[in-house]
Amino acid sequence: MNKDLLKLLESSARMSCEDMACALGTSRDEVERELGELERSGVIRGYKAIIDGDAIDGEAVSAIIELKVTPKAGLGFEDVAERIASYPYVESVSLMSGVCDLLVTVRGKSFKEVCTFVAEELAVIDGVTSTATQFIMKKYKEYGVPLFGDADDGRGRISL
Amino acid sequence: MIDYERVISRRAREIKPSGIRRFFDIAGTMEGVISLGVGEPDFRTPYRVRKAGIRSLELANTRYTANRGLESLRREIASYNKRRYKIDYDPASEVLVTVGGSEAIDIVLRAIINPGDEVIIPTPSYVCYEPMTSLAGGAAVSVNTRLEDGFKLTAEQLRAAISERTKALILPYPSNPTGAILDLADIEAIRDVLSGTDIIVIADEIYAELTFGREHISVASIPDMRERTVVVSGFSKAFSMTGWRLGYALGPEPLIREITKIHQYAIMCAPTTSQHAAIEALRSCDGDVLEMVREYDMRRRLMVKGFNDLGLECLEPRGAFYAFPSIKSTGLTSEEFCERLLYSKKVALVPGVAFGESGEGYVRASYCYSLMHIKEALRRIREFLSEL
Structure with a gap:
């Protein structure tokens, strides 16, 4: 169940x-x-609507930021990751395999706001050695739900 | 000038247009309608199946196949049916791939009917059996199944309907529109009535995969039934492949041989791309089907409870994806009910009478829709009933 x-x-x-x-x-x-x-037990952490941000606020921007981080003795990446996660701008923080260490998604009211946040907050965190910011131009799918097309699935109204 | 009235054949002219055509037209054009009216799944064809179809196109597998269908597909169909329904057919001579289950029904009837032969059709049921029988020169004998029998054909009803001219019996279970399925005892009782006759059973088992609570029992899996049964099935419902138009018939070699002759001249072969895709469906989509059945089951529970809570008595459907609640308490005919509901609350249901006279007093609601969609439709129906 x-x-x-x-x-x-x-x-x-x-x-x-x-x-x-x-x-x-x-x-x-x-x-x-x-x-x-x-x-x-923390399996369910909340209940949210899947909102197409562009549909309500065309000015808002999201970005994906790849961070390289020097792990701390005894704490690994936990300390930095949790610190980053505490910012309200930050929508997600993940520890990655591969080239970057932490992948952070942020959402701000404007391009400038996100830039300021990255430069003045993220980049200066102790242990963060580099940031690479990529702005999201358009989202096509969120939480498994397509954000394009209309609800009509091509079926008619009635068939026997 | 051509007098088209005289051009059209008597048989074609005598096919009755659906009595509720007008209702369909209105439902189809009205704005803002929320429908529970379609007989096709809302799920997409599983990705792997679509991919297999695309791959076959990339490889330019676009020629005719054997009349009977690709040998590899027939083998898969045979092993799938053996695995799932314990029925055993020789892929070389007892499997015919058709353009949907519909074509199979048509050509099976044409292969066995002589002028005046009777075909027994339990109703309410899918709409094609009667016109197909007439076009083949036969006479349809409707048997009205009843709510109190769970909309199943009973042995007594069958016995009473059989005459010297009876050629075939259609067994359309799991049932569109009632959701009824046959239990072992039901099929055995039917077998006992047919025992000693030459009556052929056309078992339309297109909804076989979509049963709830227990696995489908194929009519042909019952001892002594195989020799008189043609099983009709396909990919549309279980694998959500309606537009691919692919089905099949399984039966004893002497029947399939003759049916194949008609198929060969009328159709040549089923669509090649669809056949390639279907192989993938049979090989690797048990999980997808299970997932869809689980989802249908949730919707089914919600819908059935919804109708019963509204005071519209609704038998628990055990197969297919329809609920068939009674609207007799409203005093309206099924067509009046549906038309008024459509105009006042913009909800589209199908009047039960579309499935035969015995469907009068009922409406068909499909649960090929999301839970929220079903909830909203039920909410509107509640409003409608309170304003009657």
């Missing part, structure tokens, strides 16, 4: 517990219990 419930939430987190219980063939109490457990 855990897995099915998570899958269901991933596809439509707006459903009521009662509807989810019905879809999963279980009781509402059971769903609420499971959800509570998943939230407490």
